Amino acid sequence: MDDVIIARALHVLGVVVWIGGVAMVTMVVLPALRRGDLGADRLQVFEAIERRFAWHARLATLIVGLTGFYMTQRLDLWGRFRSGGFWWMHAMVCLWLLFTLLLFVAEPLILHRRFHRGLLPPPTPRLPCCSGLTGCCSH
Helix, strand or coil, X not given: CHHHHHHHHHXXXXXXXXXXXXXXXXXXXXXXXXXXXXXXXXXXXXXXXXXXXXXHHHHHHHHHHXXXXXXXXXXXXXXXXXXXXXXXXXHHHHHHHHHHHHHHHHHHHXXXXXXXXXXXXXXXCCCCCCCCCCCXXXX
8 A cells, every 4th residue: 555655646746746846937027027037038038947947847737647547446436436526536637638739739839939939028118116015106
């Protein structure tokens, strides 16, 4: 049973890295890029961050998928997919499948082309006194 404990620990770690990374990019990196906080060449900055993060996210989703499959097989949980009471297992598989397709198919084949065609919006203008979290004209 130690193998299931290790698989579960890897599964949870993979989910934390994957979802935590998505949250970081969505709530921090993309808004900062839109505002121009990370420099004038937003595409270059985005690609530098994405290049490093994409492989972490891909590895994490692979670990989540492999460990999820392993635990389902090892514990013989396939019958749960036939029960409506375990709807959350279907939801986990669908969410995993969606993100895996996005990371391995949509992102490299579709999103990169869109970014290179200049579909990023222009930076949002800001007043000089409105930098950081201090608010406008707080001095």
